[in-house]
Structure formats: C-alpha cells, structure tokens
Amino acid sequence: xxxxxxxxxxxxxxxxxxxxxxxxxxxxxxxxxxxxxxxxxxxxxxxxxxxxxxxxxxxxxxxxxxxxxxxxxxxxxxxxxxxxxxxxxxxxxxxxxxxxxxxxxxxxxxxxxxxxxxxxxxxxxxxxxxxxxxxxxxxxxxxxxxxxxxxxxxxxxxxxxxxxxxxxxxx
Ligand code: ZN
Numbered sequence: 001x002x003x004x005x006x007x008x009x010x011x012x013x014x015x016x017x018x019x020x021x022x023x024x025x026x027x028x029x030x031x032x033x034x035x036x037x038x039x040x041x042x043x044x045x046x047x048x049x050x051x052x053x054x055x056x057x058x059x060x061x062x063x064x065x066x067x068x069x070x071x072x073x074x075x076x077x078x079x080x081x082x083x084x085x086x087x088x089x090x091x092x093x094x095x096x097x098x099x100x101x102x103x104x105x106x107x108x109x110x111x112x113x114x115x116x117x118x119x120x121x122x123x124x125x126x127x128x129x130x131x132x133x134x135x136x137x138x139x140x141x142x143x144x145x146x147x148x149x150x151x152x153x154x155x156x157x158x159x160x161x162x163x164x165x166x167x168x169x170x171x
Contacts, residue, residue, distance in 0.1 A: 048073030048142075055091035055155060055164065057082030057135065064166040070148045078130050079138045086134030090157040092117060093141065094129040095168060102152050102161060109156035117156040132157060145170040 049072055054062045068074045078093045094117075096105060108119040116132045119125075128143035145151070148170050155164035 048075060050075045050077065052077045052079065053093060054079040054081045056080075057084045057089055059089070059160055059163045061155070061164050061166060066153070066166065066168045068145055068168060068170050070170045071144060071146055073142060073144055075140060075142050076128075076130070077138060077140050078133065080133045080135050083135040086132060086137075090117070090132040090134060091155045091160070091164070092130050092132040092139075092157065094118065094154055094156045095127040095143065096152045096154070097125055097127050098147075098149060098151060100125040100152065102154060102165065106154060106156055106161040110158035117158070127151065129156075 049068055051066055051068070051074060053066070053076060055078065056062075066076075076093060078091065080089075080091050082089060094109070096102060105119070105122070105125050108122060109117045112119045116129075118129055127145065128141050130139045130141045133139050145168070151168045151170065153166055153168050154161040157164075
C-alpha cells in the first residue's frame with residue numbers, strides 16, 4: 001500500500017509540473033513584448049543600436065524623445081518622408097552637447113548654409129550630426145554617447161528648431 005501511495009504522489013507531482021510548464025509556454029507565445037525584446041537583443045549583438053528618425057514636409061520629427069545606451073554605438077537613420085526640396089524644407093539631425101544654448105546655436109547654424117547649417121567656428125556644441133537632406137532622401141550618422149544624461153537634438157535648418165527638436169536620453 002505504501003508503494004502505491006508513493007507512485008500516486010509522484011504522478012500527481014509530475015502532472016502539476018507538466019501543467020505549469022504548459023501555462024508558461026502559452027504566456028511567452030501570446031505576449032508581444034517578448035518578441036520585441038528578442039529583436040533588440042539581436043541587433044545589439046551585431047551592430048550596436050539602430051534608431052530611425054523621420055522628418056516630414058510639415059516641419060516635424062516623428063520622435064520627441066530618443067533613448068540610447070551609454071557607451072554603445074548608435075546608428076541613427078534620418079529619413080525625409082516628404083516631397084519638398086532640400087532648399088525649402090531641408091532636415092538634419094544635430095545632437096548638442098550638454099549645456100549648449102539651443103536658441104543661440106540655432107541662430108548661428110541658420111547662417112552656416114555653406115557648411116550644411118553647422119557653425120564652423122563652434123567645435124564644442126555638436127556631439128553628432130547628419131548632413132541636410134530633402135524629400136525622399138535618407139542619411140545616416142554613427143555616434144557614441146559616453147556620459148549618461150539628457151541631450152537636446154534639433155534640425156538646424158533655418159527656423160526649424162522651433163518645431164523640430166527633442167531630447168536624447170542616454171542611460
Ligand atoms: Zn528641418
């Protein structure tokens with residue numbers, strides 16, 4: 001009788017284990033967050049972090065906040081989803097160093113048309129920037145942020161920064 005009881009107990013225990021495992025499997029396959037995590041991990045292993053930012057003909061970026069990991073290579077892809085020419089609706093991505101006065105920088109940048117709207121006499125304000133592009137174009141910049149914190153980014157085409165600006169958070 002003792003033996004039979006033991007076998008029954010084991011069977012019950014293994015049945016419980018099996019059903020627990022079954023529940024977990026269902027959880028992972030139905031949760032959409034799990035898939036996103038897997039994709040992020042894969043891209044980090046191969047090429048650092050990739051971020052897409054787009055600007056349109058209405059003078060808007062599609063993101064107001066970008067998060068990047070400190071000390072890792074960031075590949076930022078800027079897409080101009082509009083149709084207007086670079087001369088009238090040019091967009092770029094300029095990442096400013098901490099403590100930079102955005103309004104003052106944008107004013108200086110607006111005068112630097114010959115240098116893609118990046119002031120030539122200012123080497124400390126800009127952490128990274130793309131070239132200026134027009135409708136339908138795409139450009140890429142790679143950079144590493146070595147210090148955690150909040151940084152301003154903007155489009156430095158004349159008068160665009162009023163609408164086209166946001167925060168890059170490195171953590
Ligand atoms: Zn712009």
